[in-house]
Amino acid sequence: MRNASFEIARAVLMLVAFVSMTAAEAKVYKCVIEGKTNFQDQPCQNEPAVAPAAAAPVTDLPTAGSEAFFNEANKPPYRPAVSADLATATPRDYFMRSVKACEGKNEGDFFAEFSYPIRRGFSRKSPSMRSQMFELYCQQMTAASVAKLLSERKFSIMQSAAPEQGVRKSVLCWRPKEAPGNPCQNMMDVVIENGQLKRDQF
Numbered sequence: 681m682r683n684a685s686f687e688i689a690r691a692v693l694m695l696v697a698f699v700s701m702t703a704a705e706a707k708v709y710k711c712v713i714e715g716k717t718n719f720q721d722q723p724c725q726n727e728p729a730v731a732p733a734a735a736a737p738v739t740d741l742p743t744a745g746s747e748a749f750f751n752e753a754n755k756p757p758y759r760p761a762v763s764a765d766l767a768t769a770t771p772r773d774y775f776m777r778s779v780k781a782c783e784g785k786n787e788g789d790f791f792a793e794f795s796y797p798i799r800r801g802f803s804r805k806s807p808s809m810r811s812q813m814f815e816l817y818c819q820q821m822t823a824a825s826v827a828k829l830l831s832e833r834k835f836s837i838m839q840s841a842a843p844e845q846g847v848r849k850s851v852l853c854w855r856p857k858e859a860p861g862n863p864c865q866n867m868m869d870v871v872i873e874n875g876q877l878k879r880d881q882f
Contacts (some may be wrong), residue, residue, distance in 0.1 A: 749855065761839070761850040761872035768875035771835035771852060775826045782818035790814060793879045795871070832857060837870070837877060 682743045710717060711724035760767065774793070781790035787810060791799050802810055833854040840849045850872050853864030 742874075761837075763839075765875045766837045766839065766850065769837045769850075769870075769872045769877040772830055772836065773878060774870075774877040775829070776823075779826050780822055781825050782821045783823075787811065787814045790817070795880055798880075799825045834860065836864075837872070838864070840867075840869075852880075 707721065709720050709723055711720060712718075713724075747760075748857075778790060778793055789812075791802055791814075794802075802813070807815070834857050835852065835854045837850045838851050838853060840851050842848075849869045851864075851867045853867045855862050855864060868880050870880055
């Protein structure tokens with residue numbers, strides 16, 4: 681009886697040693713086959729490779745200042761500029777603010793140059809659409825392009841010749857520098873706040 685017990689114990693020890701040796705060398709794979717979990721020493725076969733779902737790009741998050749540019753509540757009402765303001769409002773500053781907004785990727789600062797009706801129209805578009813339009817507008821808006829524009833044209837602020845509803849509006853116009861006698865072209869109603877040309881009033 682003792683010999684039988686000894687043989688059994690020795691067989692168990694040998695089996696444990698064998699298992700521990702092979703376990704150190706072999707990998708164990710957990711596989712689900714026909715709905716059942718199996719452990720095996722070979723890689724799983726015929727299992728569908730499920731790629732992780734690609735994260736959808738976030739395109740409609742607000743960008744810099746984009747949600748505030750159409751808020752007219754913080755803007756003073758339109759008031760026609762007095763004659764003294766016309767000389768102090770510089771178109772160059774107007775263009776350079778737009779350039780700075782483009783370089784800083786700040787939609788809000790850029791669209792703040794526009795009048796409320798235009799900004800309200802932009803506000804109804806999705807942030808991604810506004811971003812695309814902003815990028816489109818800024819493609820040609822660089823410091824070099826503005827410098828070229830200012831070198832070729834003479835911009836000035838004047839008042840409209842005929843009053844509208846009793847008001848003479850402030851107007852931004854330009855003339856080719858090489859033909860100074862030509863009349864103003866591309867006139868655009870503008871707002872002047874504290875002597876500074878702020879935004880258009882299409």
